[in-house]
Amino acid sequence: MSQIETYIQEHEGQFLEDLKAWLRIPSISTQPEHAGDVQRAAEYAVEQLKHLGIEHAELIQTQGHPLVYGEWLQASGKPTLLIYGHYDVQPVDPIELWESAPFDPTIRNGNIYSRGAADDKGQVMLVFKALETLFKVNGTLPINVKVLIEGEEEAGGESIEHYVKTYPERLGCDAAFICDTHMPSTEIPALITGLRGIIYTEVVVHGAKGDLHSGTYGGVAPNPLHALSIIISRLKDADGHIHIPGLYDKLRKPSHEEKTFWEQDPLHMNEAFLHEMGVSQLSGELEYPPLERVSARPTLEVHGIVGGFTGEGAKTVIPAVAKAKISLRLPPDLKSKEVFKLFEQAVKDNAPAGVTVDVINVHGGEGVLVSPDSEVMRAASSALEEVYGKAPVHLREGGSVPIAALFDEVLRVPVVLMGFGLPDDNLHAPNEKYSLQQFFNGIRTVASFLQKMA
Amino acid sequence: MSQIETYIQEHEGQFLEDLKAWLRIPSISTQPEHAGDVQRAAEYAVEQLKHLGIEHAELIQTQGHPLVYGEWLQASGKPTLLIYGHYDVQPVDPIELWESAPFDPTIRNGNIYSRGAADDKGQVMLVFKALETLFKVNGTLPINVKVLIEGEEEAGGESIEHYVKTYPERLGCDAAFICDTHMPSTEIPALITGLRGIIYTEVVVHGAKGDLHSGTYGGVAPNPLHALSIIISRLKDADGHIHIPGLYDKLRKPSHEEKTFWEQDPLHMNEAFLHEMGVSQLSGELEYPPLERVSARPTLEVHGIVGGFTGEGAKTVIPAVAKAKISLRLPPDLKSKEVFKLFEQAVKDNAPAGVTVDVINVHGGEGVLVSPDSEVMRAASSALEEVYGKAPVHLREGGSVPIAALFDEVLRVPVVLMGFGLPDDNLHAPNEKYSLQQFFNGIRTVASFLQKMA
Incomplete structure (x- = not known):
């Protein structure tokens, strides 16, 4: 067993405790009465970054909720990766439909249930834990990283947009990595190659x-x-x-x-859409494949x-x-x-x-198109294949991820959209959850991704 | 001056006092807290009928608000007219837009302002006063009459529908007269010849x-x-x-x-519609006249x-x-x-x-079509011409008057729709009013109508 794997397995309990502590903070960015909680969630992220070895970890005050920033730039001659996530969460209504309290993270059937578990604290925490593992095992990181975590993703994201447009040189990098998307299933790793x-x-x-x-x-x-x-x-x-x-x-x-890929429909999206929507036929432009x-x-x-x-x-x-x-x-x-x-x-x-x-x-x-042929995308693809045993599918998402378009437009670097959520994670809904298997495989994948980038 | 005219002029003040007393009763049929007022308004109508000489005046209890009924059937060999009206009124909201309180009838510029002034207490009262005038002047009526006044016209009218369908023989007549419509202006008398x-x-x-x-x-x-x-x-x-x-x-x-008539548009409805709607062109089937x-x-x-x-x-x-x-x-x-x-x-x-x-x-x-060629319609037309100095126009109304369709369908007699409201009476709106000139001309017209029917 590699040292990386050993560290991850020995620290599973602590990783989960750190995630739970973060999930307990009701950082609902659209509700003014939770402004203090949003601040606390940001401070918690700064502490985590400091603890794991990131330098200059700090809060950046904005017109709205603070940004969390940190960097580690000592991998001389190696590429720099800008890591993005968000620490704010959606409101919890209708509260009566939750099986356990939304801010009392609870583990059932291999999932952790809590508002923010998948969107996006769980995914940010797995990136933190990948960085921690690399630091603790190697005493260093294989590449340079800049970490930028926002608190307004569910509330319009104005502050980060203003910051990125004002300080593009401070965020200068070779690639950006957004860990806020999902895979079709635990068996099918995916990279997002387009957004509308x-x-x-x-x-x-x-x-x-x-x-x-x-x-x-x-x-x-x-x-x-x-x-x-x-x-x-x-x-x-x-x-x-x-x-x-x-x-x-x-x-x-x-x-x-x-x-x-769309025509062959290996993910059986045609049947999946019929089932998910409860309809007997699909609508729209029938001459194009559903995907x-x-x-x-x-x-x-x-x-x-x-x-x-x-x-x-x-x-x-x-x-x-x-x-x-x-x-x-x-x-x-x-x-x-x-x-x-x-x-x-x-x-x-x-x-x-x-x-x-x-x-x-x-x-x-704006939409974004990400070529799968860049070095950073090949590194991500290889890391996913190493952990999941098969090469990722290339998917476009139909929705928008405004931060991806912003990085694409302002920083002009490849944007890796690699997330470990699942389609049934109940984002923005009662009983949001995150798969523990995906959490730990995410840590493995991100650690491998950074090593392959080097 | 005829005896009829003399009586009307001598009793103008009393006629208005009787109307005001009725208008003061807030008989809003859709608001349960006014159920007692609705009952009082019905009792007031019964008293009026008894006072003027109608026999068997009584309340008829229903599942909802009571019907008012009375008859006078001593004109042997003469036709029988069924007279319809309603004593219930619309709610008053928005109350703040009323210039005087809705149930404090107030005379300004030749109009009486009150909820129900035009719809329909004022029009029912003018029919009562026409009957009174005929009784007082002649000691008798020229024809037989049955009076049926309901209290649910603004609330669905279920009780009268049930009553008419259950007792059509009790309401047997040669014609029905509904005094609940309007004329284009004080200069243009009208008979309604169709409803949709x-x-x-x-x-x-x-x-x-x-x-x-x-x-x-x-x-x-x-x-x-x-x-x-x-x-x-x-x-x-x-x-x-x-x-x-x-x-x-x-x-x-x-x-x-x-x-x-529609093509010549003597009422200038084309311009009237443009003005009333505040638009620069009319919509709809342009190949048909607006009316x-x-x-x-x-x-x-x-x-x-x-x-x-x-x-x-x-x-x-x-x-x-x-x-x-x-x-x-x-x-x-x-x-x-x-x-x-x-x-x-x-x-x-x-x-x-x-x-x-x-x-x-x-x-x-259902809609209704009323032929202007019946004897009763000719009598109504002649009465209007006598009072207003010109023959009435024949108009169809675009809306529905369910009671007209009911009489048409169940009683199978001509339905005279002759009312004395004006287009600016603010029905169902704040500052509902009724023209005093129309009120007294209505009394004259109805008295003449009954005489001509004989």
């Missing part, structure tokens, strides 16, 4: 100056709810095709390797509509205004600002006569 | 078994809000045409007289949509369910039950693959 960007909008349709009675005005009045339905049905048809002129023009063709549709195609979704009378019973109002929240997921190369302009134009072009329409840009973010 | 029926529905669209995240499932998930938009846009196009197979098949062609569109064409309106995330900010949910409230206004000959079946089929036929749809029949009611 997003534009999130609100479409507001105005008709008459006030609500009207349909008995008196039905037949001559503009109906903003009807107009909104027409606009939405024209933006995306029943077959999932988006009709926004220019949208698909800049879409890059996926690689042959990706296309083959491509959810991760590499642009999609348009309506998230909410509100307008008129929505209570019990009947009221024959023609409302003066109706609103919809609509977003588009954008594969890399579709830039959020450009797409917003195309979207806004398409909404206005499709509005029926008689109504006026406002299109509000709520927020936007 | 309605079906009111709720369309519920189900997608996946739970809410989904668009980053993970966008591209394969059914989106009930998108499906609902497609369904609605397919049911009615941007030009106001309804695409429900069979809907227009039974639509009766309007008379040449009506068509000419025809709002009163004689089938219309489909969406009254409310709700689904997904509708709070502040952004949430990327794909909701599991979305709902819309949709009604159709139905010209006479389009029967509500048949149209509901056509509607339900069209909704299901237009639903995109991947969602399931439920269509709920919330309620329905």
Whole structure:
């Protein structure tokens, strides 16, 4: 048994105790009454970094919650890795659905149950413990590291965005490593090779100056709810095709390797989606494989509509205004600002006569494409293969990880998205958990990854 | 000056005092805390009927609020008129917008301001005072009358529906007279010759078994809000045409007289609608005149949509369910039950693959067409011409008056819809008012109407 493995096995109990202590701090970043807890969770991370051997570990005060920073730059001539994670967590409601208290970490069936167990304290802690293991076994690290942990990932992430844009040279590195994603299963290691960007909008349709009675005005009045339905049905048809002129023009063709992977669907996502959603058929662009549709195609979704009378019973109002929240997921190369302009134009072009329409840009973010051919990605791939016994699959995620886009855009380095969560970890939901097997395999993988980077 | 006119002028003050006393009783039928007031308002009507000479005046207890009934059947060989009105009123909120207290009737600028002034106590009281005038001047009435006043018009009207269907022979008559409508202006008397029926529905669209995240499932998930938009846009196009197979098949062609009236638009409804709605152009079926569109064409309106995330900010949910409230206004000959079946089929036929749809029949009611050529309508027309100096226009109303449909269907007699309200009476709104000039002209008209019926 290697010294690394011996150290990990001998310290399993202590590693878990350190994780539990961190999980007990209810660092909910969106709830002002927990501001003190958020601060305590940040201080705990600083103590951990100091304890394991990272230098200059400190809190960086921001307009919001503090950043945690530390570095170790004594591996002369070796590459530098920027390590990212977050110590803040989601709220716990509905609290009554938790089987054990969300901030009383409890081990059941090989999992640790707690808010933040998977998202993201468990994953940050496994990186810390990988660093500790390397330090304790070798007295040194194989590469240089900079650690940057934020406390606002669940609350908009403004402070870290401001910091990265203001001090890009302080964060200078050869690669960034984000440990905040998951694998398809304990048997299938994965590296994330793409993320979609997003534009999130609100479409507001105005008709008459006030609500009207349909008995008196039905037949001559503009109906903003009807107009909104027409606009939405024209933006995306029943077959999932988006009709926004220019949208698909800049879409890059996926690689042959990706296309083959999606078409062969070795993860059986077709069946998985049917099961998870409880439906008898999938929706969307049927001419594309499901995995491509959810991760590499642009999609348009309506998230909410509100307008008129929505209570019990009947009221024959023609409302003066109706609103919809609509977003588009954008594969890399579709830039959020450009797409917003195309979207806004398409909404206005499709509005029926008689109504006026406002299109509000709520927020936007860019997608990321990570080539699997860089040295750092090969090191990550090799580390995963060493621990899991097989090479990782290359997946794109359909959602956004804004920090990945930020590192990609500002630092211009490869962004390794390697996480050890599982699909059933209940992120943002009651009974969030993290697999202990994944926690310890994560420590092994990250330790190996750093050694292979050297 | 006729004896009738002399009596009216000499008793103006007393007539108004009797109206005010009734208006002071807050007979809000939908608010249980006012149940006692509703009862008192009914008792007041019984007293009025007894006082003026109506026989067998009494309260009829029901499952809800009492009916007021009375009759005078001594005009042997003369026709019998069933007179309808309601003594219940709408709630008063928003109370802060009233310039004088809603149950403290106040006279300003020739109007009496109070909840119920126009809808419908003022109109019922003018009928009472016409009867009183005829009794006092002639010692008798020119025709037989049955009076039936309800207390649930603003609360569904179930009790009167049950009563009429149970005792049609007790209400046997040659014509019914409903004094609960309005005229276009003090210069333009009107008789209502048509009302639209309605079906009111709720369309519920189900997608996946739970809410989904668009980053993970966008591209394969059914989106009930998108499906609902497609369904609605397919049911009615941007030009106001309804695409429900069979809907227009039974639509009766309007008379040449009506068509000419709508096309010539002597009431300038085109401009009136633009002004009232504050829009620069009218919507709907532009190939039909506005007055025809709002009163004689089938219309489909969406009254409310709700689904997904509708709070502040952004949430990327794909909701599991979305709902819309949709009604159709139905010209006479389009029967509500048949149209509901056509509607339900069209909704299901237009639903995109991947969602399931439920269509709920919330309620329905039939339209009414009143021929202006009956003797009773000629008597009403002649009475209006006598008092107002010109023949009444024949209007259809776009809304429903369920009691008219009920009398039409059960009693099978002509239904005279002659009221003296004005378009700016603020029904169901703060500062409801009734024109005193209309109140006294109403008394004159109804007295004349009964004489001409004889």
